[in-house]
Amino acid sequence: MTRRLQVSYVVVILLLLAAPIVVVAGVSLNGQQSLLFPPQDLSLKWYVELFRNSDWLIPLRNSLVIAAASSLLAVAVALPLALHAWSRANWLSRALYVLGVAPFLLPPVISALGFLVFWISIGMYGQMTATIISHGVFLVTLPVVTISLGLASVDSSLIEAARTMGARRGQVLRTVILPLLTPYMISGYAFAFVLSLNEYIIAYMVAGFTVETLPIKIFNSLRYGYTPIMGVVSVIFVGLAALTFGLIGRFGNLPRLLGAERVGND
Amino acid sequence: MTELSLRSITKRFGRMTAVEDVTLDIPDGTFVCLLGPSGCGKTTLLRLLAGLEVPSQGQVIVAGEDQTNVPSEEREFGMVFQSLALFPHLSVAENIAYPLTIRGRPKADVRARVEELLDLVQLSGLGDRRVHQLSGGQRQRVAIARGLTIDPKVFLLDEPLSALDANLREHMQVELRQLQQRLGVTTIVVTHDQKEALTMADMVIVMNEGRVQQIGSPMEIYRDPANAFVAGFIGTSNLLPCTLNDDRSIEVFGHRFEADAEDRIKGDPGSGLMLSVRPEDVRTEAQGTGPTAKVIFIRDLGESIQFVLDRDGHEITALYAPSARPDIRLDDEVGVSFAPGKRVVFPA
């Protein structure tokens, strides 16, 4: 009764969330260069076009390179940070943790402007490296959070057990802690990757006119001429995000990763 | 007068059957323990009684009325949850008063009733405390008081003492039992602790794999287990393969024991049956009659002495009072016999 009401409410909201995506997916199937829904002359030609038209191919490549590299950076910085914050309970390690969590919690416009003036000051404005580092810093929060969650679930008796069996500190880290953390590092990387692909404002402010990413390209097309390729990119992005999070949900405990404590492993 | 009946109750969750075809009657004023290993369906059965779950099949009958589809808030039962489920944003008194405030009773009545209940569970003066300021045993009492606020028709408790340490648990068992006797309310407690069940209950319901295995008084359950599961689950039992002859004599390890009128025979004559005997009913003698077994372990438990014997890979445990200690040693080959009238035979 009330339960059914709740579930139907959830479903209705999800359908509302899906509506724009369905329309965009439909639009991407138009045969002509028009944004009609329902689509006319069904065709997949714009999907082919994305990978053939260098106008779109270059941003696609840029986006993938930036996402792959910046997420790697984010995980590389997040891992020692989370380890330190976990192993020590003083104000300095807490401050470091806050520093790791802050970039993603603040409105991105602020960070974007900060990065803009920073890269101008050191003369790297407009370079892809600048975008990669900026994304790496902006997204560091995600692996920090996932890895910290992973560490919180490490039973301290495991470490003590390894010690009694003769493992030194480095060996404990390498043979016990890091293997246990691997799934959390992977999900942190995946979260950061998907969000980097979709990020617009920082990429735009740091190198928007020289290093075009897919979101920048779409935004420019919004201003200077619609094409169904925009729908294609949107569909691919939705699909990629769903695939990534689906995999995390399939092989990890997504509810637990997002802060639920009552969901078991059954 | 609240007698309680279940008629062919079955509860399925998806493909899993938690409770299967349970029929039972609980007379008014009885203290019942639902006993079984974890996952046996006892908590589900309690939640079905509470109206927190709706059975897939069958009926719940309360005081002669079919209440299968009556929602829990209309059943006027009291319940103590395993987590206690005390409301952290309310004070102790407000927790106990909750059933009355929700029914819009006048404030003065509510206050009087809360005082009465605080008194009943020996928490007078703690009404203004927050729940998190109380000790484990005190929280337990608040939960119990809260379950009794409306003079419930039936009082349900789901593993109410499992979070307490051993001493406190025993103390609360006695208190709970005394409280129930004073109030005379039909009470059903879920527990996995057989000692708890045997010491508190008028009536024990043993469950396993969603089915009721046996219903009876603690003594019946202990002395006359209905099947191998109950015999193995309640106390310690020696379970040995045996053959039952047509004259009701029992053959164990090739030795024939004469029938006794008091023996409980629950199977048809034949081989492949199971003999169950309590350790205190096993007799061992150095040059005794009966099948022989080897002494592999002796343990002094203080109030009794335990001998563990081995015969063809079957372990047999015997228990003696220190004063009656037989003169046998480790590695002795001894004769084993089973006290006549204390033997239970059932299909394996």
Next chain:
Amino acid sequence: MSGLRQKPTPGWLPFLPAAWLVVFFLVPFAIMLTVSVAHRVQGGFYEPGFEFDSYMRFFSVFFGRILLTSVLISVGAAVICVLLAFPFTLGLARMNKRGQTLVLVILLSVLSLSEVIIGFSLSTLLSKTAGIGNLFAALGVTEESRAYTPSLFALMAGMCYLALPYSVLVLYPPVSRLDPELGEAARMMGASPFQAFRTITVPMLRKPMMGALILVFVFTLGIYLLPQVLGQPQHWTLSVHITDQAIFQSNLPFAAAMAVFLLLVSLAMVGLSLLLGRDKGGGA
């Protein structure tokens, strides 16, 4: 970890990440701070200086209107989102693990979508040629299809679309921590479902809800693109103007001053929500 004689990680471990974040996160903010007091050079970037001209512009009608617009739009979106998200999250938390995972995958997929894509999708959905305009015309609700964007309605729809998944994820941990036995206990004591909701669920979650409201407000304050795509120029928020001043008006000092202002507001709000989140009611 105090029980261990030796800490499980070496002491030098944090230096690299700390240095990295200081250089690439704190230093940019420091530079932004200096830019906000720098002197603007017409047509170029800026030159070093120490003046409060940019901050003085806060006391103009222009800025006042921006601020009011931003706050009204963000508060509106935050309130709508939290009100919609609360029952949603309650429903979500009652599902089994598979159901929860599925819903969370959908929410995360939507949440991670670029504002650009969401802006594009919604402008398509609300356009004349595709989406609900067509639908209404086909159903005979309206005589002929019309566009519903740009408009305040379109903008609010977009804001809520973006912020709803976020709101659910902010509410999800406290809601899922709520012991379901508490609600059942209330029912056993005679409370109807609605009474149990009113006397147990809502009071226990009041603080997390306030905290969520603030976080969602900060989140919507940061939305920088939808007002340009779905709204009209009078709906431009502070975030839009920061971008506009920085890139198109080339007035970095003013953009920086507005960013500093936004930063302070956001920090204060996040701090407030942390304070609210700290008391978990004793956690019985």
